[in-house]
Amino acid sequence: MSWADTFVELDKAIHDRASFDCGEEELNTFLHTQAAKHMEVGVSRTMLLPASAPHPNGKYPICSFYTAAPSSISRETLPETLAKKLPHYPVPVFLLAQLAVHSEYQDQGLGKITLIKALEYLLEVNAHMRAYAIIVDCLNDNAEQFYLKYGFEELCKYNGRTRMFILMKTVAQLFPYISYN
Secondary structure (H helix, E strand, C coil): CCECCCCEECCCCCEECCCCCCCCHHHHHHHHHHHHHHHHHCCCEEEEEEECCCCCCCCEEEEEEEEEEEEEECHHHCCHHHHCCCCCCCEEEEEEEEEEECHHHCCCCHHHHHHHHHHHHHHHHHCCCCCCEEEEEECCHHHHHHHHHCCCEEEEEECCEEEEEEEHHHHHHHCCCCCCC
């Protein structure tokens, strides 16, 4: 089965959340039971790449997804060279809260595509609501290696996980066709 051409917002009426399995129970559970609720109350937005054809039940399988939310960090968690240029109050950031690829589509470059779409989306949002960086809390060492490969840097340990970041100005350099200012 192939994936569609574009990412869309999660719609529980047409997307088959129950069949999603990326091999990580925490991410599966989030998509199955929490993503739609979080969107309803306005704390995050989940975007997904559906399959190009629906299941017999009429719902579209989910090939990959990401969830983004506004957040903030303490300036003291940033490297000193960056922190000294910032005000002495929490620094606004975007949290790339979840990113996963269905196990059927893994090892086909869809993780990279999903990350690119997430960064592109957050840069577009940044034109309207500023953030200093994008942060991600890595679920495991594989996730940490994935984000390192794409320019994220370690920020700190947070809730037993490695928190990583990439500056918005760095993301803007990746997508010169998107107005950053």
